[in-house]
Amino acid sequence: MESFEHIPKYPVQTLAKALDILHYLKENTSTEGVSISEISRALSIGKSGVHRTLDTLMAYGFVEKAGANSTSYLLGWGLFDAGNAVPKQHTLNGANYIPQLEKLCNRFSETVNMGVFNNYETVIICKIEPNIKLRTNTQVGEREPLYATALGKLFLCDFTTEELQGYFENIEISPFAANTITTYEKMKAELAKIRHQGYALDNEEYFDGMICFAMPIKDFTGKTVSGISVSGPSRRMTAEKLENIKESLSTVCAQLSSFLGYNA
Amino acid sequence: MESFEHIPKYPVQTLAKALDILHYLKENTSTEGVSISEISRALSIGKSGVHRTLDTLMAYGFVEKAGANSTSYLLGWGLFDAGNAVPKQHTLNGANYIPQLEKLCNRFSETVNMGVFNNYETVIICKIEPNIKLRTNTQVGEREPLYATALGKLFLCDFTTEELQGYFENIEISPFAANTITTYEKMKAELAKIRHQGYALDNEEYFDGMICFAMPIKDFTGKTVSGISVSGPSRRMTAEKLENIKESLSTVCAQLSSFLGYNA
């Protein structure tokens, strides 16, 4: 499974280290920042190297000192800035389709998500939330595993048998919720069903008590490049409601697919 | 003016080049991507180096090929992902204060922006828009010059005379709109006025026909770390409305400032 992830033939090791540091910083959730020594230990990079790398990243605003007199580092607003430029360069950029997504959200009073496939995960690129207290808690920019979500399973439908097998061999599987599909065999059957139905259902596979309905957006090659999902607590997601969601979603997804050159 | 921008003492040149490439890619606005040769020419980096760097960046999802068979590159969703992790690490993260900002937006039916100071520019970290056709067109993640906006002038208020002078010497000044302040002398007077008033007004200084009202959020050191602005077309921004905005904003900003430990 060579396409499982992109492995550069001639990696720039210095850059790779910097990106590892950036990734490590990203995992940090506090506002206190991370110290040079901690990074050095965690990634087995010499202190001086970490220091110089952070210094350079700081010059570009990709990291910042955690405070005026702090020696710890946080991700910087320059990175935020750069990240926000990404959607503008992609045809599927979410922001363009906010009206349609809002309409869906308003009609069903449930959270609407739009996600793209990237590096064998789903990246949420747009989210519209209803004004209801109880709601799903995904966030824009968040990554979700393919195997545990409705959107993700849509992307898995494009995998060949070998790719799917490779995926299950390389990924660490966690049972997020009651019905998470954790084996290759079960997923194979599930995907066959999804391909036949034309939609995917996450029936308490990612969050307990949460159901998510998703349909694919395909480009001119027929590849599923994105998808839209509607998710909510299972007691609100009745069979009738799901049927209505299916109708609405299929219209919107067909629209966007044809916009990308897809011929049904 | 040594603090004008951070210049690393021991730069990691390889990393700096990669970040330059990333920056160049960011400037691209099309969905077609940028070719290796173009980058090589624009930044005077050898083709092979650009190639290897992009390969490494691609492994981390920071860049992507523009299409299945394309040899051009775009910013990747991995960068989007990383960028969206930034606000979570900052106390001032906008997302936390959406309710307050929405209230402001609803009350005045104008765009509300929240921005932070970063690398001598303003970065918009949160934006709430009213459902009105005519509205300002800033975007989240966008950078704005300090000298031409209400939020920016708030940050300039913290500059010493030397720093302000250095700023005007190092920055390229463009007259964005009719009333853009383009000279050090005029800005000095303007800042004195702002410090006295406690708020900043952008009276058609950034976009013609647009007025923006902003107030500062300060941390425990008294430094202006962020600000909130309300902006709209000048004919809607009457004196009376501005007075009301001032009242509302001062309440919210005082709240957030005290949350950061500021004692008025």
Place this chain on the structure above:
DNA sequence: CGATTTGTTCTAATATTTGGAACGGCTTTC
């Protein structure tokens, strides 16, 4: 107050990046 641990700086040894050249594929041009 001593003992760690921190960030920072320096240096020499090393391993890395670098740019140029070469190759094949593709498009453009004559």
Place this chain on the structure above:
DNA sequence: GAAAGCCGTTCCAAATATTAGAACAAATCG
């Protein structure tokens, strides 16, 4: 239809930049 040009990719040896480790002062901890 041939040739010239430009593209991305690969390879190599020369040269440069990175590295690890030690040394230092400052801060933190017990």
